[in-house]
Amino acid sequence: MHPKDLSISDFTYELPDDRIAKHPLPERDKSKLLVFKSGKTVEDVYANIADHLPEDALLVFNNTKVVExxxxxxxxxxxxxxxxxxxxxxxxxxxxxxxxxxxxxxxxxxxxxxxxxxxxxxxxxxxxxxxxxxxxxxxxxxxxxxxxxxxxxxxxxxxxxxxxxxxxxxIPLPPYLHRDVEEKDKERYQTIYAKNDGSVAAPTAGLHFTNKVFERLRNKNIQPAYVTLHVGAGTFKPVKAATMDEHEMHAEFIDVNQETLRQLIAKAEAIIVAVGTTSLRTIESLYWMGVKLLQQPSLSIEDIVIHQWDPYEIKDDVAPKAALQALLDWMVSNDMQRLVTKTQILIAPGYDLRVAKGIITNFHQPNSTLLLLVAAIIGDEWKNIYQHALDNDFRFLSYGDGCLLWK
Structure with missing residues (x-):
């Protein structure tokens, strides 16, 4: 089935208001972590996330900063x-x-x-x-x-x-929190590595990471790579259309430098994990930009923008490393240290991850494109995982707990 024909009514669940985390926990890395791999579910906390990642993996973080x-x-x-x-x-x-x-x-x-x-x-x-x-x-x-x-x-x-x-x-807190901004939100609705001003919503998967977590990751030679995707208000936009064909994804700015591309190329045949849906959309978009350039090397910056249905309509049999290398070569030939462009990519069932092997992410709203993204990675298992989280006191949405999901 083409994702255009997907009905959003198949991607819903009952989310009681009292399961939505209205405030963050006192300590970021004490949030619960649900790990799903090969059909098995394990519970832990973010402080121990390094235990669930292989040595020498690459974690891709979105270093955007929420603006007031x-x-x-x-x-x-x-x-x-x-x-x-x-x-x-x-x-x-x-x-x-x-x-x-x-x-x-x-x-x-x-x-x-x-x-x-x-x-x-x-x-x-x-x-x-x-x-x-x-x-x-x-x-x-x-x-x-x-x-x-x-x-x-x-x-x-x-x-x-x-x-x-x-x-x-x-600070523009998500509307579903139904509360006013408090002083602590200025710090807690930012990741500790936030750098580039521009988002109106936090890349919430990264809110759980602390310096101690990064230290444990370094001890396993798990390296960070940073991309920037400025999250727009469209991240809160519910899908109101009957089918996805009638829903227009919001376009968002991405900003990636040559060094990050080199990191992705070096690990393209190993393990790359996206921290958050925004990081995932960014690195998968980079792949499709490279595919476009392999087919037409003379494309302009405007031509490589990724539109909603591009991944389902561009023919490709390209290895991730080759696609990413083509994009890097194009940047070098155009004397471009940073790639600043837009993506409108929709990752939904029918999409096969090209670059990432897994994702670290929070639990998302019913009837959302973010839930479609989760279903693209783990199929109908998302229903069991979300039910497990509801049955076991996991906290949902931006300030809630999260999961590590393997392709």
Missing amino acids: ARLMFQKSTGAQIEVFCLEPDDRYPDITTVMLQQGKVYYKCLIGGASKWKHGMKLEKRIQSAEGEIVLVAAIAERLSDCFVIELEWQPVELSFAEMLHLAGM
């Missing part, structure tokens, strides 16, 4: 308007560029209370900080079909957009 994407404005009438920063306007080539802009940006946003924001009205927000007073002004630049382009200007102009958000905005 929620900006609250108050009108003179007292009415509140929320500006949720989604992604850069099309005038910017990538998220990194826009995060470094000073004084003014155009950004695609969702508006809470848009009916209260009349045409031509400017909203102002003043924040007292250690750097002095920050003045932020917002105006609607354009209305799109599913969001707004907002012009944001601020003083002092020397502040970058990322710095301004850090001072003026709030």
Whole structure:
């Protein structure tokens, strides 16, 4: 069956609200870990994850950093308007560029209370900080079909957009937590290795990793590799279409350097494990970019973008190492230290992992593309695993427990 014909109703389960972790555990690596391999299930905790990974494996982490994407404005009438920063306007080539802009940006946003924001009205927000007073002004630049382009200007102009958000905005917790942001969320809704500003949601599989866990991994010569995929609000988007053919995956920015590609190539015939669905989508997308280049070496950066159905419609009999090498060679020939592009890849039943042998991931929402991804890796066993987790007091979703699933 082509994934276009999949019905999302086959990928649901009953998730009681009290099984959703509303807060993180006091210690990151004390979260429970369910390990599934060769039909067998084992329970442990993340502190011991190295025991369940082979020596010399490569773990791929997403080092994106969550930005304080929620900006609250108050009108003179007292009415509140929320500006949720989604992604850069099309005038910017990538998220990194826009995060470094000073004084003014155009950004695609969702508006809470848009009916209260009349045409031509400017909203102002003043924040007292250690750097002095920050003045932020917002105006609607354009209305799109599913969001707004907002012009944001601020003083002092020397502040970058990322710095301004850090001072003026709030961490965008997932809506299913049904609570306000607390002080500890600023630290706990980031991985300890978060580096590149740009996400509106955390790559949650990585939230469980601590320095002690990394030390135990090093003792088994298990190496980390880092990619960047900036998680968009589409990660929370439920599938409302009857079949996947009618659902459009959200496109997300990825950023990968030559050194990471060399790490992937070196381990392509060994064991590579993705930490999180975002890391998995990134490294599998890299494979398909390489396949495209093997078929047409002269493709441009725009041509190698991976679209939703590409993996199911591009013919390939290419070894992972060859595909990744083709992508690296293309980067070198184009004097490109970093590959910054987009992927819209949908990993669903019918997809066969090319690069990764397994995934470390949290437990996902019913009726979600993330659950489709899990089912692509382990088939219908996902139902038994999720039922086991429900029956054995595992905590679900972003701040919850997780699993290590082998292909």
